[in-house]
Amino acid sequence: IDPALATGREICERLAARGVLAKDTHGSTIRLAPPLVVDKDELDWAVDQLVAVLREVARERA
DSSP: OOTTTOOHHHHHHHHHHTTOOEEEETTTEEEEOOOSSOOHHHHHHHHHHHHHHHHHHHHHHO
16 A cells, blocks of 8 residues: 555555455555455455545545
């Protein structure tokens, strides 16, 4: 995550509000740990949530 955009913690908190659990590491890194058994639709949904959060934050900071 670009520190000028947001912190890893901020992104993780927004993801949690959307049902995606992630962990911030070293300020600007986020870790995703999907379950061992996950299907493509679930992964696509999680990536869609990440993209939505990043776009949301970018709009707010513009």
